[in-house]
Amino acid sequence: MSHSRHPTRRRLLQGAAGAATLAGIGMPAIVKAQSDAIRIGHLTPLTGFLGPLGEYAQMGVRLAAEEINAAGGVLGRRIELVMEDSVNPQTASAKAERLIERDKVAMIIGEISSASGLAIGQVANRLKTVFINTGCNSDALRGASCNPYMFHIEAANSMYVEAVGNYLLRENLVKGKKWYTLTADYAFGHDLARVARNFLQKNGGQLAGDDLVPTDATDFSPYLLKIRQARPDVVASNLAGNQITNFIKQYAEYGLPFPVAGFGFDTVVAWGAGKGNFSGIWPLVWHHLVDTPSSKKYVEAFQTKYGKLPDNQSWGDYHSLKIVAQSMNEVKSADPQKLAEHLRKGAKFDVGKAREAYFRAYDNQMIMEMYAIRAKAPDKMKDQWDIYEPLGSVPGPGEDMEILAPPKDGTCKMA
Amino acid sequence: MQLIFLLEQVLNGLLVGAYYLLIALGLSLIFSLGGIVNLAHGGFYAVGAYLAVLLAPRIGFSGAFVASPILVALLGIVIERFFFRRFYRSDPILSLLLTFGLAMVIEQGLRMIFGAAPLPFAIPPEFRGQVLLGDFIYPRYRLGIFAIAIAAVAATWFIVYRTSFGRVVRAGVQNPDMVGALGIPLQPYMTAVAALGVGLAGLAGVLLAPISGVHPAMGAEILTAAFVVVVIGGLGSFWGVIFAAVLVGVVRGITIYFYPPAGEASIYLLMALVLLLRPRGLLGERIQKFE
Numbered sequence: 001m002s003h004s005r006h007p008t009r010r011r012l013l014q015g016a017a018g019a020a021t022l023a024g025i026g027m028p029a030i031v032k033a034q035s036d037a038i039r040i041g042h043l044t045p046l047t048g049f050l051g052p053l054g055e056y057a058q059m060g061v062r063l064a065a066e067e068i069n070a071a072g073g074v075l076g077r078r079i080e081l082v083m084e085d086s087v088n089p090q091t092a093s094a095k096a097e098r099l100i101e102r103d104k105v106a107m108i109i110g111e112i113s114s115a116s117g118l119a120i121g122q123v124a125n126r127l128k129t130v131f132i133n134t135g136c137n138s139d140a141l142r143g144a145s146c147n148p149y150m151f152h153i154e155a156a157n158s159m160y161v162e163a164v165g166n167y168l169l170r171e172n173l174v175k176g177k178k179w180y181t182l183t184a185d186y187a188f189g190h191d192l193a194r195v196a197r198n199f200l201q202k203n204g205g206q207l208a209g210d211d212l213v214p215t216d217a218t219d220f221s222p223y224l225l226k227i228r229q230a231r232p233d234v235v236a237s238n239l240a241g242n243q244i245t246n247f248i249k250q251y252a253e254y255g256l257p258f259p260v261a262g263f264g265f266d267t268v269v270a271w272g273a274g275k276g277n278f279s280g281i282w283p284l285v286w287h288h289l290v291d292t293p294s295s296k297k298y299v300e301a302f303q304t305k306y307g308k309l310p311d312n313q314s315w316g317d318y319h320s321l322k323i324v325a326q327s328m329n330e331v332k333s334a335d336p337q338k339l340a341e342h343l344r345k346g347a348k349f350d351v352g353k354a355r356e357a358y359f360r361a362y363d364n365q366m367i368m369e370m371y372a373i374r375a376k377a378p379d380k381m382k383d384q385w386d387i388y389e390p391l392g393s394v395p396g397p398g399e400d401m402e403i404l405a406p407p408k409d410g411t412c413k414m415a
Numbered sequence: 416m417q418l419i420f421l422l423e424q425v426l427n428g429l430l431v432g433a434y435y436l437l438i439a440l441g442l443s444l445i446f447s448l449g450g451i452v453n454l455a456h457g458g459f460y461a462v463g464a465y466l467a468v469l470l471a472p473r474i475g476f477s478g479a480f481v482a483s484p485i486l487v488a489l490l491g492i493v494i495e496r497f498f499f500r501r502f503y504r505s506d507p508i509l510s511l512l513l514t515f516g517l518a519m520v521i522e523q524g525l526r527m528i529f530g531a532a533p534l535p536f537a538i539p540p541e542f543r544g545q546v547l548l549g550d551f552i553y554p555r556y557r558l559g560i561f562a563i564a565i566a567a568v569a570a571t572w573f574i575v576y577r578t579s580f581g582r583v584v585r586a587g588v589q590n591p592d593m594v595g596a597l598g599i600p601l602q603p604y605m606t607a608v609a610a611l612g613v614g615l616a617g618l619a620g621v622l623l624a625p626i627s628g629v630h631p632a633m634g635a636e637i638l639t640a641a642f643v644v645v646v647i648g649g650l651g652s653f654w655g656v657i658f659a660a661v662l663v664g665v666v667r668g669i670t671i672y673f674y675p676p677a678g679e680a681s682i683y684l685l686m687a688l689v690l691l692l693r694p695r696g697l698l699g700e701r702i703q704k705f706e
Contacts, residue, residue, distance in 0.1 A: 031445025046531065052630060055531035097452035185676050211675035218627050218636050219434060221557075222671035224677070229420050229550060245533045253538060253554045255545045272628055273537050276540070383513050384535050 037080035037333050040065070040321065041105035043095055043120060044135070046085040049215050049241040050078075052268050056136060058083060059306055061109060061316030064105060064321035074230065074325045074355050075332065079389040092116035096123040096131075106334045107131065109320045111315070112241075114138035114188040121150035129336045132204045132324070132342070134316035135266060138191040142363040143411035150335075151321070151343055151364040153351070155285045157192045158406040161199045161263050163370035164283035168261055170282070173234050175204040180232035180258075182223055182247065184240040185212040190263070192238045196263045198411045203399055208232045211351045213243060220250040237262040244269040267311040270387060271283045276378040278387050284371045289390050295352035309385050319351045354393065355401060358405040363412040366403045421515045423551050424672045430557050433564035436660035437622065438637055439644035441615035447588050447651040449453040449503050454514040455494075456641065457634025458521030459613045463487045463620020464629050465525060468536045473547060476539040478620050487617025488610040495609035518634065530656065538625040560622050567615060570658060573612070575653065584608060586652060626679030643686045649699020658697060 042061050044054040065079045073079060077108040086092035092111065094383060100103045100123070107130040111117040117136030124131035125147035132151045133141065139157050141150065155163075162217050170285045174241040179200055186310060193210060200207055208230050210225055227235055235258045239247055244262070248270060251260065260280030269276050288299050288309045298318065302310035310318075324339065327347060345362065357368035373388040375413050395403050442456045457543045463483050470479035479667040498517070502510035538556045557617050586600050594601055627633065644663050648655030663682050670681035675686075689697060 043508060047632060049632075051526075051632060052530075052532040132573075211671070213675065214679040216636060218633075219431055219667075222668040223419075223425055223675065225423055225427055225552070225668075226672065226675075227425075242533065242628045242630060246626075249537070249626050249628070252550065252558060253543075255543075255554070268532045270627070272535055272630065274535040274537030274625070275535050276543075280615055321456075 005062060006300065017168040028394055032229035038075075038084055038328070039080045039103060039105045040409040041096070041103065041108040042083040042110045042317070042325065043080055043086045043092060043099065043108055044317075045087065045112055047387055049197040049242075049243060050135075052321045053112050053135060053241060053266055053311075054085070054273065055318040056268055056311050057110060057112065057315040058316035059302070060316070060387070061312065061321050062088035063302060063314075064318045064325075066305075067257050068321065074328045075334065077334075079240075079321070079325065086111060088122070091111070093119035096120045096295055100124075100127045100129050104178075105129075105334060106328075107324060107339060108184055109317060109324070110134055113186075114141060114191065115186055117141055118145055118187070119147065121147055124149040126188070130324075130339050132320040134320050135313055136188070138188050138190050139195060139406050140187070140248055142365050142406050143159060143409070146363045146414065147415045148344070148410035149340055150366070151340075151359055151366070153320050153366045154160045155368070155370060155404075156406045157188075157195045159365075159370055159404045160265075160283040160285075161192070161195045162404045163394050164261060164281060164306065164372050165199050165203070166235075167372045170202060173259065173261065174200065176206075176232035178206050179234050180208050180227050181210045181236045181238055182220075182227075182232050183210055183212050183238040184243055185214050185284060186240075188240055189213075189238050189330070194264055196238060213239060215240070215243065217243065218246055218388055218396065220247055221254070224250060224254045226257065229384075230320075232258055234258060235260050237336055238264060240264065245272050247280075248273040249277050252279070266313060268313065269333070269386060270375075271311075275381070275384070278375045281372060281374050281391070282388075284312050284373055285368075286312050287371055287388070287390065290352060290371065290393075292352055292354055294350050296312050300350055312381070313357065315352065319349070323349050323351075353399075357401075360402065362408050363406065365405055369395070369401065370404055421669065421672060424668035425665050426551065428668035429661055430561050430664070431523045431668065432551070432661035432664030433561045434619075434623065435640055435644050435663055437560075437619035438562050438598060438616060438641040439549055439566065439648070439656050440568065441612035441619075441650070443640050443645045443651070443653075443656045444608055444615070445499075445612040446645065448584055449499060450507060450604055451502060452507060452514065453511045453612070454638065455517035455521060456514075456602060456613075457617040457636070457638030459487050459491065459548065459634070460620040460623075460637060461631065461634035462490065462521065462623035463617030463619075465529065465625045466534075466617070467621040468534045468629055471539075476542075476625075483621045484614045484617040486573065487620070488614030491610045491613025492606055494613070495606050499609055500605070507608060518638075523632045524659060526628070529631070531631060533628040533630040536624050536629050551574050554702070555628065562620075563622060567618065571611070571615075575680060579626055580604070580607070581698050593609070599632070617658055640682060643682050648694055649690045649696025651700050652696065652698040655698030662697075 017033040044057045046054040065081050066078050066283050073301055085093050109132050112135030114136040117133050120131055130149055133154055135154050137157045142156050183193040199204045328334050331342045343359050344361045346358045346395040347360050351357045353369045359367050371393050372391040374391055375388050445451055445453045466483040467479045542556045544555045580634030583604050644659045664687050666681055671678040
């Protein structure tokens with residue numbers, strides 16, 4: 001054994017070096033260092049049950065930075081991204097602080113978990129730096145936890161529920177119907193379940209059951225059996241991330257006959273479900289079939305760069321950076337105070353939708369159109385990406401866009 | 416009526432137990448013989464699932480079902496030859512660190528090659544459908560998993576308890592020095608056991624890929640539950656693992672029936688309880704080298 005000891009140890013060391021290189025991927029990735037560049041922090045979960053979405057978030061923001069720099073940058077300076085994995089609320093908070101104080105970023109974009117988003121928002125407020133939330137849906141972030149430095153390009157839970165609710169009402173799935181919901185057991189899910197309950201109550205639907213599902217659950221069979229026993233008229237998902245993939249797959253496996261709907265959704269997790277599994281009506285903040293010139297341009301640019309279709313998450317991170325670049329150019333400064341003021345003054349932005357969007361001053365929520373989609377029958381799908389058809393957009397052309405937004409109930413008090 | 420629903424959860428717990436068993440069995444085997452706590456076991460499970468997704472369009476699901484565990488077992492042989500082999504006699508903390516690192520390398524490797532998004536994969540149409548027994552429902556695919564898990568357990572039992580190969584393996588668990596003194600080199604047996612254990616993880620990966628998300632962290636997700644099963648059953652106990660897998664499946668199902676948020680927590684509570692009352696697990700044996 002001893003004669004072979006030396007070479008194998010070397011091989012082991014090489015393996016360790018390889019592992020260290022791999023681990024290095026977790027370190028902050030600074031895209032092109034340049035001293036006079038404007039640094040933008042990007043913080044989002046890359047691991048865990050929201051990891052699949054975080055990857056698309058990074059793709060979106062990278063594409064935006066590339067386009068902005070190719071067009072001459074902002075105020076003649078390049079955009080430089082400092083990107084990190086936010087992991088969990090504690091880490092997200094620590095990393096946000098480090099990005100602002102050590103890396104001197106001009107502002108932060110990102111996050112998907114509502115629990116981590118709250119933590120980053122608090123840091124942003126304390127250090128007076130703009131944070132644009134691209135994936136946290138909790139109404140609470142726009143309510144009791146709102147602050148003048150936290151902006152939301154991601155729609156609030158209320159907006160998702162109103163958007164999909166509009167179509168569920170048209171399909172006659174609400175009034176007098178029995179609903180069974182599965183809810184992700186963390187900040188986002190609890191908040192969404194509350195909004196969904198209010199929606200059902202307001203429109204004459206009944207809640208036959210609501211089960212909290214731990215975020216690390218992979219087997220849904222006990223929940224599916226309970227649903228089957230309750231015999232509801234509609235099964236609705238308040239789940240998040242990988243949970244939705246597992247739910248969709250196993251719901252199809254058990255072949256339950258009840259129609260499915262969702263109050264929160266991400267395209268990536270449905271693309272990952274596999275042929276013949278996806279069903280139901282779901283809301284989206286944006287999808288790749290939205291038929292506007294700027295939306296089509298985005299889809300094309302994304303496909304050229306990454307060879308696949310963009311999802312709703314990448315849309316948020318892409319447009320956030322575009323909005324920041326446009327605003328800094330307009331106010332001719334990278335100062336966070338001026339940026340925050342400009343965003344709050346109701347500046348209009350093209351975010352790939354039929355109507356221009358703006359942040360409302362009450363809670364810094366982006367006011368915009370929302371969409372709903374319906375799963376396609378398996379035999380009508382052209383390929384693995386072609387899993388849904390658009391149902392349309394809300395509010396209607398004549399309606400005020402703000403009708404979707406969370407009610408101005410006075411819980412948000414900007415200090 | 417209530418009681419029937421509860422009974423349904425209990426019976427379903429058996430199926431879920433099969434799901435845990437497939438992963439826990441290999442973990443238990445590798446630990447029993449080599450004393451290696453294989454934290455990378457979930458990684459091999461994930462590799463098995465990814466191989467299934469890659470191979471199924473080319474050689475069909477049945478082909479992937481055969482090929483993928485074999486390929487994962489071959490990977491196990493390589494890993495045993497270059498890594499595990501150096502740690503059989505050393506402090507368990509070293510192999511723990513090694514396999515922890517290996518698990519991260521596998522997960523990040525999958526993320527770099529395939530991306531973080533789940534890969535689409537579904538139950539092949541010929542295995543879809545449900546079996547209705549009175550008021551109870553069983554997906555055909557899950558019954559298939561159950562049957563295969565039983566077959567895998569039976570085959571493993573036969574190898575370990577009814578062959579001369581198994582006799583050497585069991586002797587090696589109790590007293591490796593004596594086996595060596597009798598002139599039997601234990602090394603090839605260790606390699607074979609690692610291949611078998613890791614291959615079982617690959618088998619679990621193929622079988623579960625159609626019903627759970629195929630993404631890089633799928634191994635980490637399932638690993639803790641598999642460990643709980645091994646610890647509850649008792650380290651080194653063949654029947655303990657089987658009993659514990661079923662127990663975990665049933666306890667989880669009943670908990671979700673009454674109080675869904677505690678679904679995942681229930682299995683950890685069960686483990687804590689077992690460790691308090693019987694620290695070596697329900698059917699754990701005394702193993703000389705771990706005393």
